[in-house]
Amino acid sequence: MKWNLRWVAARRDIWRPSQLNTAFEEVGFTPSLSKVAALWSGKPVTVRLEDLDKICAALQCTVADLMEAEPIAADETGRRGEQQTVGENPRAGSGSRPVPKRTGGPGGVRRLLPPN
Numbered sequence: 001m002k003w004n005l006r007w008v009a010a011r012r013d014i015w016r017p018s019q020l021n022t023a024f025e026e027v028g029f030t031p032s033l034s035k036v037a038a039l040w041s042g043k044p045v046t047v048r049l050e051d052l053d054k055i056c057a058a059l060q061c062t063v064a065d066l067m068e069a070e071p072i073a074a075d076e077t078g079r080r081g082e083q084q085t086v087g088e089n090p091r092a093g094s095g096s097r098p099v100p101k102r103t104g105g106p107g108g109v110r111r112l113l114p115p116n
Contacts (some may be wrong), residue, residue: 002068003043010063017041028052038073 005020014020017040021033029051031039039055046053049104056062 001043002070004066004068005039005055005059008059008065009040011061012059014059023058027054027057029058056059 001082009015009020009023013024014023017033017037021031021036024031024036031051039047052066054061055066059065
């Protein structure tokens with residue numbers, strides 16, 4: 001995802017985090033200045049949906065204005081952006097049910113699986 005907060009803010013003539021904080025306060029959103037600076041300076045790892053609604057209200061925009069989907073880079077198998085089913089990852093094994101490890105050498109006893 002591409003985070004476009006600065007671009008959306010610039011359309012409202014907001015150029016600094018302190019100005020953004022003032023716009024947030026106008027709609028009743030009062031995050032700390034450090035949180036505002038983190039939203040401003042880069043792509044946030046997480047954003048609460050409630051906060052996202054307030055950001056959109058303060059900037060008079062939509063979620064689609066703030067976030068833009070980016071194409072997924074090709075992985076080592078060369079596939080791009082294809083949907084993958086659970087257990088399909090070739091590095092994770094065959095995708096079937098896990099098999100307990102043997103303990104005590106080559107002919108050892110099998111460990112029990114945890115309960116479902």
